[in-house]
Amino acid sequence: MTAVTQTTLTPEPIVRLENYFQEPYNLAIATARTCYSSKVISSDDVGKDEKSREQRDRIAESIYKAGHHTTIQHPTFQFVLEKVSRQFIWSFLHAHPFYNSEQVSQRYVEVKPENFTIPPLEDRAREIYLTTVHEQMDAYHALIELVKPVVVKEYQRIFPSRNVEEKQWASAIKKRCQEIARYVLPVATHAHLYHTISGLTLHRYWRLCQQFDAPLEQRFVVQRMVEEVSKIDPAFMALAEDPIPMDETLEYQCFQFFHGRGRNGATNQFLDEFDRALEGRTSKLIDHSARAQESMAQAVRSMLGLTREQLGDAKAIRLILDPSRNRYLGDALTLTTMSKLSRAMAHPHFTFKKKLSHTADSQDQRHRMVPASRPILAAQFISGRPDFITPPLIAASPQAQEAYQRIMVRTWEAIDQLLNLCVSEEFALYLLPNAFPVRFEESGDLMHFHHKWVHRLCYTAQEEIWNASRDEVLQVAQQFPEIGKWLAAPCWVRSQASERPVCPEGDRFCGVAVWKLPVENYQRLI
Helix, strand or coil: CCCCCCCCCCCCEEEEEEECCCCHHHHHHHEEEEEECCCCCCHHHHCHHHHHHHHHHHHHHHHHHHHHCCHHCCCEEEEEEEEEEEEHHHHCCCCCCCCCEEEEECCCCCCCCCCECCCCCCCCHHHHHHHHHHHHHHHHHHHHHHCHHHHHHHHHHCCCCCCCCCCCHHHHHHHHHHHHHHCCECCCCEEEEEEEEHHHHHHHHCCCCCCCCCHHHHHHHHHHHHHHHHHHHHCCCCCCCCCCCCHHCCHHHHHHHHHHCCCHHHHHHHHHHHHHCCCCCCCCCCCCCCCHHHHHHHHHHHHHHHCCCCCHHHHHHHHHCCCCHHHHHHCCCCEEEEEEEEHHHHHCCEEEEEEEEEHHHHHHHCCCCCEECCCCCHCCCCCCCCCCCCCHHCCCCCCEEEEHHHHHHHHHHHHHHHHHCCCCHHHHHHHHHHCCEEEEEEEEEEEHHHHHCCCCCCCCCCHHHHHHHHHHHHHHHHHHHHHCCCCCCHHHHHCCCCCCCCCCHHHHHCCCCCHHHHHHHCCCCC
């Protein structure tokens, strides 16, 4: 396992192993031996003497090379990560389903001017980079003030009895302003987080850490993770193969083959074609199970041992999706994956074509059971063509919109300057704003889309994801009315399930009786 001891990122990311399973190497082999033993094998058993340790090492190498890796999935490691970029988190840490993270929110925590990653740049390039980041930070703080009058006006319309000067409500207003202003921040902006993964995921991280989009940062952080684990158990990563070099990764080879250096023409065509296909939507239904309703209904009948005559399709679907019948839907723990009948929701599948900002997609991707094929970011970037999402709150203020568009143009100019100085796209694109659009396809089953839609149709959800969820639910309802009639905001689900209070958000209540509205009438500005 080849080590890298330092990086030229400034400041260096901080990685700390916070919690872990004791003796992860011995534990992994103990689980393997238990499969073929008349009793449970313990970690102590596999390391108790020289003979046991020789057997342990022999088994470890054998099962690792054979691909029997569930054994190294048992040991789990919790890391604290600091001074890592949003780009790294979006592109690598959260681009797969096998993790758990809790990270600082840009929606609720104000970003400080020094909290961003500086890639290895020299002289003029470094000057351009730092100047641009400071301009983006200045624009962020300016936009917080520019959108405030619009936010205050809308907030007072919804909550006429609240004094917006009181600390509690003034704080709520400020957070809404920060949520919108963050669109101009660079994806280089730092985050700190807890990140928990299995030993298997750590091995996979190490093997593919030098892929798009931020290989230098990825390699450094993962190297530190591996080093932290090796301190407490040197044997656990001993069999790990070296990372695949960037130029040997499938994505890099395809990117070079199809794009090379001069790709603006082809990329322009792709972006225009993709956006036309959306037909003005944030998310468009492009594929689905042809007999989604019928297959789901039949699954219900099969579980209950009933015929169609005994339980028709509409009644079978209602049994699962009507919260007054399926009370699990109103439970805060999301019990659908544990409920036998609710698992009938696993059969209908949907695929959507989507366009979200980098910052919105960074939240959207947290719905790990609704996976997406997210892009190589450089493949959707065009030099000289500012490309960004404009939130409705920005558009509602002419002064804010002018400032917003101005910083976007300035950002693209700076990126172009860096590219003209032969700075790599990996480093130059750290300047891309949170508003940069990510275009992709996303698929999932009804069970996990239901969980996502219910939570993201809440008026407190991030506006872009809320809007995409509304798009998706309305299209599903048009194609499959027996399914669509049961899809709505979480307060409606709780209302139908007789859960009280209908809105569990307390002081975060949006101020609108959404549970009384049909989805097609959902609308919001803040």
